[in-house]
Amino acid sequence: MTDWKPSASLQNLKNRAVLMATVRHFFAERGVLEVDTPALSHHGVTDRYMRSMTAEVSSTESGFLQTSPEYAMKRLLADGSGSIYQICKAFRQDEVGAKHNPEFTMLEWYRLGFDHFQLMDDVFELVSEVLGLKKRRDLSYQQAFIEFLDFDPLSITDEALELFARSNLGSLPNELERDDFLSLLFEDKIEPQLGLNGSVCFIYDYPASQAALARISKLDPRVAHRFELYIEGIELANGFYELADSSQQLARFEADNSWRKNNGLAEIAIDQHFIAALEYGLPDCSGVALGLDRLLMIKLDTKEIQDVIAFPWDRA
Numbered sequence: 001m002t003d004w005k006p007s008a009s010l011q012n013l014k015n016r017a018v019l020m021a022t023v024r025h026f027f028a029e030r031g032v033l034e035v036d037t038p039a040l041s042h043h044g045v046t047d048r049y050m051r052s053m054t055a056e057v058s059s060t061e062s063g064f065l066q067t068s069p070e071y072a073m074k075r076l077l078a079d080g081s082g083s084i085y086q087i088c089k090a091f092r093q094d095e096v097g098a099k100h101n102p103e104f105t106m107l108e109w110y111r112l113g114f115d116h117f118q119l120m121d122d123v124f125e126l127v128s129e130v131l132g133l134k135k136r137r138d139l140s141y142q143q144a145f146i147e148f149l150d151f152d153p154l155s156i157t158d159e160a161l162e163l164f165a166r167s168n169l170g171s172l173p174n175e176l177e178r179d180d181f182l183s184l185l186f187e188d189k190i191e192p193q194l195g196l197n198g199s200v201c202f203i204y205d206y207p208a209s210q211a212a213l214a215r216i217s218k219l220d221p222r223v224a225h226r227f228e229l230y231i232e233g234i235e236l237a238n239g240f241y242e243l244a245d246s247s248q249q250l251a252r253f254e255a256d257n258s259w260r261k262n263n264g265l266a267e268i269a270i271d272q273h274f275i276a277a278l279e280y281g282l283p284d285c286s287g288v289a290l291g292l293d294r295l296l297m298i299k300l301d302t303k304e305i306q307d308v309i310a311f312p313w314d315r316a
Helices: 010-029 070-078 116-131 141-149 158-169 178-193 246-262 272-281 292-300
Strands: 053-056 062-065 084-091 103-112 135-140 199-207 223-231 234-241 285-291
Touching (some): 010 084, 010 292, 070 084, 103 116, 103 292, 116 199, 116 234, 135 141, 141 178, 141 199, 158 178, 246 272
Antiparallel strands (some): 053 062, 084 103, 199 223
């Protein structure tokens, strides 16, 4: 029996340690404070597409392993922390595969006074330092669909979108909604073509319905200020120009729970600590979460996440 051994080689684990040191040096040079927030909380996320893991705290109480440290970090921001970052473990149910492990390492950071474009520059600087890549391309979500699939995702009718998706993706469930079709098309037809040949690609300004914690654009209310980073067809980071309006955020959470109830899913209690922090005042900022395991996979040119972590789920 050899499953007791780590799946990653000793050299890859040393490379992992170098990556962590590089990240910390990057933020120390910029005066960004490292923080530490709970991995276990009373609240999960209402996000309809993400499932939080639960953990028993006592015989009468349970909590949620965090899918990201976002809510807690924003509470620190509201209390005056200034720009902050965190390297932490995050947990997501039903995510096991070549690029997924239910427990993974996330880097999340927030820069005060930055909009999403300035934060994209910040992300590019970090990724360039780690990977040595210098070529970059920025595309709006709308531009990406027009270039790769020849239709405008913001104006296409629901009927035409469904017909296109079913014609190009094969058999699909009957109960899918507009954003489901867009997401499936993006994942299957667009993602594999992003950030190829030694470059990085940012996709920005996603449909407002796909950006639950981002500000809506004042120029085009159909989109929100969200971006993602892709390298070698792999999604590495997801960032927002952060929504600071507590009433809007609460309404979005309530809409999520309404959708969950209508679709037979359990409603998730809303994190009132987070809402109270927004009411107190979140400073103008942008934030991003980046998968460090995937970043190391790209640096080491490996296709399996087990090659860059010591003990993946099947050995944990």
